[in-house]
Structure formats: structure tokens, C-alpha cells
Amino acid sequence: MTYDFLLSLAQAIAKGLLTGMVYGLMALGLSVIFGVMRIVNFAHGEMMVVGMYLAWMGLEYFEVTPMLALPAIAAIFFVAGYALQRGLVSPFIGRPEHQQFLLLLAVAILLVNACLAIAGPDSRGVQLEAQFDSYEVGPLVFDAVRLHAALAAVAIALVLWLFFTRTRTGKSIRAAADNHLGALVVGLDVRRLYAVTFGIGAACVGAAGALMITIIPVTPFLANEYTLLAFVIVIVGGLGSMTGALMGGLLIGVSEALAGLLFEPSLKSMFSFGLLILVLLLRPQGLFGRSGR
Amino acid sequence: MKTRNTITRRTLGKATLGAATLLGAPLPLRFAHAQAPANLKVGLLLPTSGLQAQIGQACRKGADVANEVFADVKMPVSLDIVNYDTETKPDVARTQAEKAIDAGCHVLVGAFDSGQTIAIAQVCEQRGIPLIVNIAAAPQITEQGYKWVVRNFPTAPMLITGALALHKEIFKASGKTPKTAVMMSVNDTFGTSMINGIKALFPKLDMPYEIVETISYDPAAKDLSVEVGKAKATKADLLLPVSRLNDAKLLVQEMVKQRWEPMGVLNPGAPGLYEQDFLKTMGKYSDFLVSNVPWLDPKIAMTQALEKRHAAKYPNDQLDLNGGFTFEGMLIAAQAWMAAKSTKPDALMDALRKLKIDQHVMVGGPIQFDAKGQNVNIKAAAVENFKRKPTVVMPLDSAAAPLVFPMPGWNDKRRT
Numbered sequence: 001m002t003y004d005f006l007l008s009l010a011q012a013i014a015k016g017l018l019t020g021m022v023y024g025l026m027a028l029g030l031s032v033i034f035g036v037m038r039i040v041n042f043a044h045g046e047m048m049v050v051g052m053y054l055a056w057m058g059l060e061y062f063e064v065t066p067m068l069a070l071p072a073i074a075a076i077f078f079v080a081g082y083a084l085q086r087g088l089v090s091p092f093i094g095r096p097e098h099q100q101f102l103l104l105l106a107v108a109i110l111l112v113n114a115c116l117a118i119a120g121p122d123s124r125g126v127q128l129e130a131q132f133d134s135y136e137v138g139p140l141v142f143d144a145v146r147l148h149a150a151l152a153a154v155a156i157a158l159v160l161w162l163f164f165t166r167t168r169t170g171k172s173i174r175a176a177a178d179n180h181l182g183a184l185v186v187g188l189d190v191r192r193l194y195a196v197t198f199g200i201g202a203a204c205v206g207a208a209g210a211l212m213i214t215i216i217p218v219t220p221f222l223a224n225e226y227t228l229l230a231f232v233i234v235i236v237g238g239l240g241s242m243t244g245a246l247m248g249g250l251l252i253g254v255s256e257a258l259a260g261l262l263f264e265p266s267l268k269s270m271f272s273f274g275l276l277i278l279v280l281l282l283r284p285q286g287l288f289g290r291s292g293r
Numbered sequence: 294m295k296t297r298n299t300i301t302r303r304t305l306g307k308a309t310l311g312a313a314t315l316l317g318a319p320l321p322l323r324f325a326h327a328q329a330p331a332n333l334k335v336g337l338l339l340p341t342s343g344l345q346a347q348i349g350q351a352c353r354k355g356a357d358v359a360n361e362v363f364a365d366v367k368m369p370v371s372l373d374i375v376n377y378d379t380e381t382k383p384d385v386a387r388t389q390a391e392k393a394i395d396a397g398c399h400v401l402v403g404a405f406d407s408g409q410t411i412a413i414a415q416v417c418e419q420r421g422i423p424l425i426v427n428i429a430a431a432p433q434i435t436e437q438g439y440k441w442v443v444r445n446f447p448t449a450p451m452l453i454t455g456a457l458a459l460h461k462e463i464f465k466a467s468g469k470t471p472k473t474a475v476m477m478s479v480n481d482t483f484g485t486s487m488i489n490g491i492k493a494l495f496p497k498l499d500m501p502y503e504i505v506e507t508i509s510y511d512p513a514a515k516d517l518s519v520e521v522g523k524a525k526a527t528k529a530d531l532l533l534p535v536s537r538l539n540d541a542k543l544l545v546q547e548m549v550k551q552r553w554e555p556m557g558v559l560n561p562g563a564p565g566l567y568e569q570d571f572l573k574t575m576g577k578y579s580d581f582l583v584s585n586v587p588w589l590d591p592k593i594a595m596t597q598a599l600e601k602r603h604a605a606k607y608p609n610d611q612l613d614l615n616g617g618f619t620f621e622g623m624l625i626a627a628q629a630w631m632a633a634k635s636t637k638p639d640a641l642m643d644a645l646r647k648l649k650i651d652q653h654v655m656v657g658g659p660i661q662f663d664a665k666g667q668n669v670n671i672k673a674a675a676v677e678n679f680k681r682k683p684t685v686v687m688p689l690d691s692a693a694a695p696l697v698f699p700m701p702g703w704n705d706k707r708r709t
Contacts, residue, residue, distance in 0.1 A: 008526040015518050121342040121380070123539060127574060132703075134550040143518065143550045216515035217539070219344075260519030264509065268519065 007139055012257040014140055020253020021150035022211050024246040025157060026226065027233035029204030032160075035240030036177040036197040037093060039100055043108035044205060045227030050111055051077065051209020052218035056124045066126060067148065070210040074156075074203040081202025085195040093194070108223065115220040125217030149211040156207050157246055160200070164242070173197050177240075232272050236279045238289020247288055251275070332373040333630040335623065336393030338403030338413055343381030344513055345406060347570045348538055348615055352405055352427060355616030358602040359623035365598040366652070370627040379404055383412040390416040399636040400425065400629070402622040405615070407431035407482040417441045423629075423642045427622035428615065430562070431486045435667040441638075443645050443666040445621050447587060447673070449486040450494060452562030455673030456585030457491075457498050460559055462687050463583070463675060464501060467698040471530030471556045474502045477520060477544065478535035479512040483563075487535045491561060505529050512537050521547035530556040534563065541565025542574055549578050549703045556699040560584040567676055567683040569611040577708040579678050581700040587655050588674040588685055589617045591693070596654040613683065617654050624653060625660060656691065680709075 030044045041047075051073055058069035088107070092100050133144035164170040176183040176193050183190050212218075229252070234240075237248025252272050259271035279286060337356050340349035353376060360371045377393050379386035386409035393401055394416070400423045404410045410429035417424040418441055426434060426444035430452055435444050447455065464470040476491065478484040488507060495504065506527045510520050521544065524532065532555050534544055544565075545558075560566050566582045589596050589612065599620055603612040625648065630636065633644035650660040658670030675687035679694055686696040701707045 004526055004528075008522060011522050012519060015522070019516070121346070123344065123346075125574075132546060132549040132578065134552065136552075141551050146518075222515075257519050261523055 008261060009258075011140055012261040013254055014142060015146070016254035016257030017250055018143070018146040018150040018253070019215070019257070020250035021153040021246075022146075022208060022215065022249070023229065023233055023253050024249025025153040025211065026205060026208035027230045027237070027245040027249050028157060028160065028242060029201040029208070030230045031234045031237070031240055031242060031245035032204065033198055033201035034234070035242070036173055037089075037194050039089060039093065040097075040104070041201065042101060042104035042227065043111060044230045045225065046108040046111035046115075046223040047077070047202060047205045048209040048212065048226050048230075049115060049218060049220060049223040051206035052213040052222075053115055053119055053124070053209075054206070055210040055213040056119075056126055056218060059126045059128075060124075065128060066210045066214050067152065070152065070207055073210045074207045077206030078199040078203040080199075082195045082199035084202070085198035086191075089198060090191060090194065108227070112220045112223050115223075119220070121219060121221070123217045123219045126213055128214060145214045149214055152211055153208070156204065157242075160204065161242070163200075169193070169196060229272070232276045235286055236276055238286025241286065241288045241290070244286050244288030248286070251287075332371065333400065333626060333636055334373045334375060334396075334398045335626050336375050336377055336390070336396070336398030336401045336403075337619075337622075338377045338379050338386060338389055338393065338401060338409070339405055339619075340381040340386075340409065341376070341378045344539060345381045345537065348564060348568060349379075349381070349405055351569065351610070351613065351615040352619040354603060354607050354610060355599070355612070355619035356402070356623050358599065358606055359620055359627075361602045361606075362595065362598045362620065363624075363627060365602065366595050368627065370631055372623060372627055372630075374623065377403075379406075379409050379413075381406070381409070383408045386410075387412040387416055389413075391420075394420050394422050398422070399638070400626050400641055402427055402619070402626060405429065407434065407486065410434055411482070414439055414442050421638050423638060423645055425622045425625050425645070427619045429483070431482050432490070433486075435665040439666065441642060443625070443662045443668070445625055445660055445668045445671070446618055447562070447671045448667065449483070449490040449562075451669070451671065452586070452673065453487065453490045453494050454498070455587075456560075456562040457494070457500060459585045459673060459675045459687050460500070460561075462689075463557075463559070463696060463698055466687070466689070466696055469556065469699055471502045473505045473527070473529040474531035474533050475524045475527045475529035476504055476507045476533045476535065476561075477517075477524055478507065478509050479537055479540060480509040481512045481537075484509065484512070484535050487561070487563060491533075502531060504533070510540065512540055514540055514543065517543040517547050518551070520544075521551055521553065525551055525553040532558045533561050534558060534565065535561065536563055536565035538565055538568050538571060541568070541571055545571075545575050545578055545582070552703070554700070554702045558582045558700060560586070562586055562673065564615075567613055567678065568615075569613070572611070572678060572681040572683075576681070578703060579681060580708050581697050582678050583686070583698070584676045584683065585673050586614055586676060587618075587657065587671050588614055588676050588683075589654055590656045590691070591685075592691075593652065593654060595652050599654050611683075614655070621653055621655060621660065624650065 033041050054073050055066035055069050058064040092103050130144040135142045172188050173193050176190050233248040233252050234245050237244030255271050256268040259268040339352050363370050377389040390413040402425045404413055405428045407429040424442045428446045430449045432448045478488050508520050567584045572579045628650055629641050629644040633640040653660050656674055657672040674685045676683045677686045684694045686692050
């Protein structure tokens with residue numbers, strides 16, 4: 001193997017890791033919601049697209065960069081997610097899965113069409129000063145925007161981990177996830193905890209949207225692709241596992257980058273799905289998921 | 294009971310107003326009114342939304358000013374242009390073509406993209422309605438024996454032959470000849486045609502450089518970092534991008550980020566690098582990139598009239614080959630209608646086959662279609678971006694500015 005090839009390999013892995021961190025944050029929201037409420041959010045990609053549009057509007061109309069708008073977008077998503085759970089999703093907990101699926105699919109269609117009606121079908125991207133910047137570390141070149149997004153994603157994941165392990169509400173949510181009946185017996189307000197969880201999941205995906213718009217432009221039709229991607233990541237990592245979502249994101253990010261380098265770039269998505277099939281065959285609970293058996 | 298024909302004050306007033314309008318109208322329009330039994334209804338099919346929206350809208354602006362330009366150059370004709378959005382999807386293009394024909398369009402013009410144009414051509418063949426292709430390079434459009442299609446745009450082999458000939462002129466003029474090149478291309482109908490065409494023609498054209506790698510990607514790609522990384526790793530002297538608009542932006546953005554500075558970026562006959570949105574978004578990084586494409590001939594009176602009308606109606610928009618070829622689509626429809634003196638499809642198609650238009654706006658000989666419906670008189674120019682403006686640098690007798698090659702680095706002081 002030549003030096004040039006090894007350098008390209010290292011460059012591709014670095015790029016895959018950076019993209020994978022944002023993927024991980026996106027999938028984290030899906031995993032948190034499923035892990036606690038056992039509800040699969042089929043409107044996940046659509047929620048991320050809404051987050052991307054909000055970040056784009058922030059820059060376009062108020063000259064606030066996506067990174068600065070991120071906390072506000074996450075807060076808006078938290079409130080919206082909380083309200084959505086209390087108003088719509090809550091009555092469906094415990095109902096047959098196909099009903100939950102249809103409900104969230106309807107929400108997804110509403111969101112996409114709202115984006116289409118408000119922003120139109122055209123691709124919208126943000127132009128930031130850092131858009132053309134990169135950092136050089138030895139022979140490796142790191143894309144500045146991707147690096148900023150990845151660092152922000154790691155910081156958000158860290159805050160989330162601290163919330164779930166250090167705060168009373170976080171511990172209560174984990175307790176409710178582990179033992180629903182037990183949580184009710186000890187007097188936890190499980191309905192409120194579920195709404196908070198949905199709000200947190202939505203905030204994660206909103207934040208991921210604000211970061212993603214700095215990397216790629218948005219169109220309403222992007223939503224399906226990201227819902228699918230989030231599913232691939234959480235299934236590979238393990239549905240319901242936070243670590244699994246993050247590691248799944250990294251794995252998919254790196255596999256796409258390597259497939260692009262070693263094979264044909266236009267075939268890179270094929271490798272994500274190949275990985276998904278392998279995991280489903282060999283370890284159906286995902287790499288970091290707990291076995292249901 | 295007997296009725297008398299009386300002239301009331303009201304009738305007299307109406308008649309006077311009508312006569313005054315007719316006398317006050319510009320001569321060409323009056324002539325058009327006298328000549329045309331009914332206005333020619335032209336269905337203009339373009340991707341004005343979706344991935345190719347910006348280019349589709351640029352095309353449409355060329356058609357929007359067509360009637361005014363016809364009047365300026367004293368062409369006695371006025372068209373009823375009806376716009377249809379193909380949403381950048383071949384299936385929608387097909388539906389919209391059917392809709393346009395059902396709505397009574399006598400002739401269709403479109404559709405910028407080869408895939409969408411093929412879908413429309415199939416409808417036109419089935420329904421017996423003429424299609425004038427404004428922009429679409431896939432050879433099969435005029436190679437499948439279609440009877441209702443004419444194309445006023447070079448085929449992929451024509452684009453490639455013209456572009457590669459200009460490459461040699463560029464190297465000769467600059468005294469710098471690259472040894473290797475990497476090709477990056479969209480994998481849609483157009484991109485595939487171009488890649489296949491380049492591969493087939495390359496050995497015959499005796500090019501001074503070798504293509505060391507061909508990298509294809511999805512035109513809807515949202516990230517080209519891996520592709521650009523792979524291209525950079527080849528250490529090629531030259532990049533030949535067969536791009537569209539959005540991917541051209543991603544491509545150059547990644548080149549800057551990854552600090553890849555080849556000797557030049559020479560587009561072998563594809564869109565992207567000269568588009569207004571590209572120039573605006575990429576800013577100084579859009580300068581010194583070269584497109585080898587057919588371009589507007591600034592020395593022709595009709596081009597000057599088109600530029601004037603376009604600038605007046607769209608002061609913030611650039612007139613490029615998209616607007617130019619779409620305008621010519623309207624010009625061809627108008628000339629065919631005038632020659633046919635009828636809106637009947639057979640008469641229009643017959644007129645299209647016999648057409649010879651000497652005065653038009655793009656570089657090249659008269660607009661004339663061969664037996665397959667292809668205009669073979671279109672020529673390419675080398676257009677280099679200087680200060681966010683595409684400028685003709687080759688052939689030398691049409692050059693508006695001297696060529697700059699090799700391309701200055703991304704942080705060179707000449708980029709301001």
C-alpha cells in the first residue's frame with residue numbers, strides 16, 4: 001500500500017467520523033424516544049428537515065448562524081415535541097403498532113407538505129464564512145464546517161448523557177424505561193416523563209437539523225432519506241441504546257466514506273444497507289442493543 | 294318587421310377606438326395580426342422547481358422576453374407561451390407534455406434535461422405534435438428516428454468534440470500542457486452520454502493528456518467530499534467536470550476545502566460553472582474556471598436586443614446559454630409558424646424540417662436541421678469566469694478577454 005493510498009484512507013475515515021457524529025446525534029433522538037416509550041418515530045427525518053429549515057430561516061431572515069440558532073431551535077423542538085406527545089402520541093401508547101405507525105406517518109406527511117407550502121421545493125443552503133475553510137493537521141485536512149458540527153454533536157450528546165445520569169428527571173426517565181409498572185408504583189408521573197422524553201428526542205433531532213444545514217442544503221424531499229438513515233443507524237447500533245445510536249452513526253459515516261473511496265462513490269449507500277442486513281442476520285438486537293430473548 | 298342598420302354614438306366610439314389601436318400598434322405586430330389566423334400556442338416545458346429549478350428558471354427568462362425581442366428586430370410574430378413545470382422529474386415531464394397538448398398547444402419547447410426531454414419526445418411522437426428541444430445533449434434524442442422532434446443543441450459527441458478541440462487551443466495559447474486529467478461526472482442520462490462519448494472520442498482526437506480516473510456520482514448528491522478526495526489522490530493536472538448546478542457548487546467547495554489546486558478546471562461541455570447561482574454562491578472561487586460550451590454571440594443584433602430586453606426585465610439576472618437556447622427555441626417556433634402559415638402539426642413539422650434561420654443569437658452557422666432533426670451548425674466557445682462574469686476567451690477571434698491558464702490558486706491575489 002502506498003503512502004498516498006494510506007493518506008486517502010485516513011482522510012476518508014476522518015471525514016466519515018465527523019459526518020458520523022452528526023448522524024449519531026440525529027439517530028440519538030429516535031433511540032431515546034423508542035428506548036423509553038417503545039414508540040418508533042416515523043416522522044424523525046421530517047422533524048430534522050424542519051430543523052434545517054428553521055436554521056436556514058434564522059440565517060436568511062435574521063442573520064443568525066445555524067450554530068447560534070441551535071439552542072433556540074432545540075428549545076422550540078422540545079416544546080413542540082412535548083406538546084405533540086401530550087396531545088397526539090400519548091393516547092396511542094399501548095395501542096397496536098400499526099396505529100402508532102399510521103399516526104406518525106400522518107405527522108410526517110403533514111410536516112413535509114408544510115415545508116413544501118412554506119419554503120417551496122427548491123434546495124436551500126446556507127453560506128457561512130467557514131464554508132470554504134479547513135484545518136490542516138499534518139498531512140490530513142479537516143473540513144471546518146464538518147468539524148464544528150461534529151464537536152457540537154459530541155457536546156450535545158455529552159449534555160444528554162449528563163442529564164440522564166446526573167439529574168433526578170433523567171434518572172426517573174431511565175427508571176420508567178426500565179420498569180414502567182415499577183415507576184408507576186413508586187409514584188413517578190410517567191405521562192409527564194414520556195412527554196419530556198419525546199421533547200428531548202425532538203430537541204436532539206432539531207439540533208441535528210441545525211448542524212446538518214451547515215453541511216448540506218435542504219429540500220422537503222430530503223426527509224424520507226433521513227428517516228431511513230436514522231433507522232439504519234439505530235438498528236445497526238441497537239434500537240433504544242444511546243451508545244448504540246452514536247456508535248451506529250459513526251459506523252455508517254465511516255462505511256459510507258470508505259465505500260466511496262474503495263469502490264464507486266455513487267454506491268456508498270449500498271454499503272450502509274449491506275451493513276444493516278448483516279447486523280439483522282447476525283445480531284438482530286444491534287451491536288449495542290440488549291437481546292429481547 | 295324591418296330592422297335598420299344604424300350607427301349609434303357608442304358603435305362609432307368603439308370603431309374609432311379599434312381603428313386608433315390598430316393604427317397606433319407597432320407595425321410588426323399589425324403585420325403579425327394580419328398574417329396569423331390564430332396565435333401559435335407554445336407549451337414551454339422546463340424544470341422550474343426541484344433540483345434543476347434555477348437553471349429551468351434561467352431558461353424560462355429567455356422565453357419570457359421573446360415576443361419583445363421579435364418586435365425589436367421587426368419580426369412580424371407574437372407567440373402565446375404557456376409554461377409547464379416538469380419538477381425535474383421525467384415522469385412529471387411526460388404528464389405535463391400530455392397536459393400541454395390537451396390544452397391545445399401547437400408546438401412544445403423544452404426541457405433542458407435529456408431524461409425529461411426523452412419523456413416529452415415520446416409523448417410528442419404518440420400525439421403527433423412537434424417538439425423543439427432547447428437544451429438536451431443525449432444523442433438518442435435525434436438517433437431514435439423520432440419524426441416530431443428537432444433539436445437546436447449540440448449532441449454529447451458534438452459538445453465533446455468542440456470542447457476537446459478548444460482544450461488544445463487553450464494549451465497552445467498558454468504554452469502549458471497538462472499530462473493527466475480526472476473526470477468527475479453526474480451519473481444521469483446526460484452525464485452517462487458525456488462520459489461514454491468522451492471515452493469513445495478520446496482516442497480519435499489525439500489529446501495531449503491521459504484520463505487517469507473517471508468518478509461518477511448522483512446528481513442529487515449532498516456531499517462530494519469522498520469523490521473530490523478520490524480525485525485529488527490521483528494527482529491529476531486537470532479536472533474535467535461533467536456537472537449540473539448544485540453538484541458543481543459542492544465540487545468546487547470541496548476542492549477549496551481539501552486544498553486541491555490542479556492546473557485547471559475545464560468543463561468539457563456541461564452546465565454548472567457558468568450559472569449565475571454558481572457565480573454568486575462561489576464568489577471569488579468561481580473565477581478562472583473554464584466552460585467549453587456554446588455561447589451567445591455578442592456581435593449579432595438579435596443577441597444585443599435579447600440582452601437589452603433581458604437586462605431590462607431581469608436586471609439582477611445573467612443571460613447565459615440557458616436563456617439563449619430557450620429564446621432560440623421560441624425563434625424556431627415563430628419562424629416555422631410564419632413559414633407554415635398554419636398551426637396544424639403536419640404543416641409546422643414540415644416547415645421545421647425546411648427551416649434556415651440566418652439571424653439568431655448563439656455562436657455558429659444558420660439554424661438548420663438535418664434529416665434526423667439535429668442542428669449541426671452549433672459551435673462551442675471557451676468561457677472563463679472573470680470577476681463572477683463568464684467571458685469568451687476562445688476562439689481568439691471572438692475573445693472578449695485574454696485567457697488565464699493555468700488557474701491561479703484558491704488563495705491567489707488575483708481572486709478578489
